[in-house]
Amino acid sequence: MPGLIGSQGVRPGALNMGRVFRALRYRSDQAQYVVYHRPTIYKTDDYGVPSGTVGSQELLLPDLPAIIRPAVTADYQQQRQGSNIIGAARIYTPNITTIKSSTGGIGAHNFSQPLNPNFNEIEGWDRLITNYRTIRTLRTDVTSSVANGTWTASHGAITTDGESVTNTTTANGNTIFTAGNIRNILEADRFKFRIKTNFDAELTVITIVNQSNHTLTYTVTNGPPGVNLYEHSGDWFTVDLPFISGTTATSIYSVGDQYTVTVADGGNFDYEKELKTVTIANTGYNSPGGQSSYTVSLKEMEFYKSVSWHVHSLKDMTDGYMIFDCVRTQGRNDSRRRAYE
Secondary structure: OOOOEEOOEEOOOOOOHHHHHHHHHHHHOOEEEEEEEEOOEEEEOOOOOEEEEEEEOOEEEEEEEEEEEEEEOOOOEEOHHHEEEOEEEEEEEEOHHHHHOOOOOOOOOOOOOOOOOOOOOOOOOOEEEEEEEEEEEEOOOOOEEOOOEEEEEOOOEEEEOOOOEEEEEOOOEEEEEEOOOOOOOOOOOEEEEEEEEOOOOEEEEEEEEEOOOOEEEEEEEOOOOOOOOEOOOOOOEEEEEEOOOOOOEEEEEEOOEEEEEEEEOOOOOOOOOOEEEEEEEEEOOOOOOOOOOEEEEEEEEEEEEEEEEEEEEEEEEOOOEEEEEEEEOOEEOHHHHHHHO
16 A cells, blocks of 8 residues: 555554555555453452452453554563563554444454443553464364374364365364474464354363373353353354463453353473374254254464563554554563573
8 A cells, every 4th residue: 555654654644444454464464463462450458459359351352453563572681581571562453442343343253342341442551462473383274194284073074175174073072183293382372273163163172282191271161151152153253372381261252251261281281392282172063953064164273472562652542543652571582491491
């Protein structure tokens, strides 16, 4: 888009920022999807000391389009355990009304929260998590390859259309990726995938196993009373989870509702060990159910290294977009981290 990008970055002016984000993403990759994250806020006592009582639930919402203009990505001042510190960036996002809209907004499933009183603005020290580098992509353009990995199903058959793999299932069960010769995921700290079904399937458990058979398990729990986490028949739904030692709980949001995801590794998951399997478990199959087939499709599956930008100040706000000055408070020097493990 000539004239849109200059030496000082994006010059918004009087623009349709929704159109700008789409054009930049699909034509030049200058716009990207980020994960919006606000940690759990705990209530405080009379002395201002946080208690163990949750006052505001964690917000973890993937697929927020943003344009990121870094001033300093990382300056590599050496810190403990191979960490480096401090970067700065200016980040452009759509306005909050567009982000929260239930129709025609950013995401019909993750961001559809027009009635959520805890998400009325992007606040100071909220995080925008970006994909700094993809560590390992789980290929979905092949169904079986020794070098790149193999797809199987506990029930059903696996096919691919070149972009996604599909399990045409015959019962409740698992879709399983078994790593081939390319197995390194040590530098990754997040795991992401997109899922689509043609029935009201429920996402129940995600399991990652390393080469020593240590298991990291994500169990979906604690949604609204009587409501399970459905993958929204016919639509792609994004799941983006932390992949890092010490994590005990995180969230998946769907149509404005939070589903707590408990993370357990039995105390022995070794992140230096290479990847063995990734398993996605679904329930909701209803035989005979009146359908000729039941399908679960997966795509854009990857382990990635993230960069977390913290909102420092609001620079500009219009009817079409917002501009934030953000700082990167911590990063990792992978070669030193590997040596220190």
